[in-house]
Amino acid sequence: MPVPSTTSNMESLEKSLCDFSGSTPLDQRFRSLFTIKGLAATSDEHMQRAISIISAAFSDDSALLKHELAYVLGQLEDSRALPTLKGVLEDLQQDAMVRHEAAEAMGAISDPTVLPVLEQYRNDGDVSVRETCELAISKITFDNSSEGQALKASKAQAKVAEEQSGLGGVESAFKPIDPAPAMTPAASKEAAKSQADSMSYDATQVPLFREALLNTNLSLFERYRAMFALRNVAHGGGEGAVQAVLALAQGLKDGSALFRHEICFVFGELCHPASIPSMIQVLNDANEHEMVRHEAAEALGGIVEEGEEEQEAKSGDFKLVMDTLKRWAEDMEAPRVVRESCVVALDELAYNNDPTQFHRVEAPTAVAA
Ligand SMILES: [Fe+2]
Ligand SMILES: [Fe+2]
Structure with missing residues (x-):
């Protein structure tokens, strides 16, 4: 059977994702969305097409689908998605969950030109939207700080090392962009012995990260950073993973x-x-x-x-x-x-x-x- 071209793939995916009649099951439309996301990475033309298809799908009435659309636009990390995301954040008729996701996606793209609009909606009527704008502002500011730039460089180095060693290269290529960068183990130690040390997570760091996670005197951004650090500890598996998961569960009372x-x-x-x-x-x-x-x-x-x-x-x-x-x-x-x-x-x-x-x-x- 001939393999369909990516272009015709995009057309059928668009039909599925943008079927507002209710006749295409939601789970199938979700799968179409993820496939579009995958194809977007294959060429600039596909990226543009993906952004326009996903933007059109906001005409749907499912908040669940729309918040996913916003999320995917953020994960594409392409500034051309910003007008759509900005429009969604500004549209007070949209569900708060969708607007929250749009603000978070703007943070994921991390383009400082969106800071004024995020500042504006930092006073939104919905608390989740307000908090997300605060997080996105902190993330964009952090990404553009010297600490953020250094972290980006060390992540890039770690990725190259992973690829060269044949470990995790493919996996790290698909890592999602977190709404706040994980606190580094170096932040919890006096000083990391080496670059590699500064990025390696283990069970001994759980108490420190848990303390930051649960400390309501810290900003939401810092607490999110601790959350993703615990996630990284848990990725290591073993007893450390159980401890990190249980520490995270304590945060469910926040x-x-x-x-x-x-x-x-x-x-x-x-x-x-x-x-x-x-x-x-x-x-x-x-x-x-x-x-x-x-x-x-x-x-x-x-x-x-x-x-x-x-x-x-x-x-x-x-x-x-x-x-x-x-x-x-x-x-x-x-x-x-x-x-x-x-x-x-x-x-x-x-x-x-x-x-x-x-x-x-x-x-x-x-x-x-
Ligand atoms: Fe969600
Ligand atoms: Fe969310």
């Missing part, structure tokens, strides 16, 4: 819904079994903010992705995850964004656990926070 939703997002990135009880608790809590419950549902959608042996060992957890997601997917009393998130998460679980599928849906790291 007063900021934005902060709590980001912790759920990090759990979605990690897919660590130790996060399952807290994610189920969040999803089941009808009094929790819908943005946080949405993120918990998506985290649960990515939780089972290991080999068969581990899946069997965790089949009890898996069933509980499935049952909880099904319950809220079918509960018509639940907020729409929670229901839809559960539908998408169930699709992801089914797809990732289907042995006939060669390609997994892009990992939950690709999903918007």
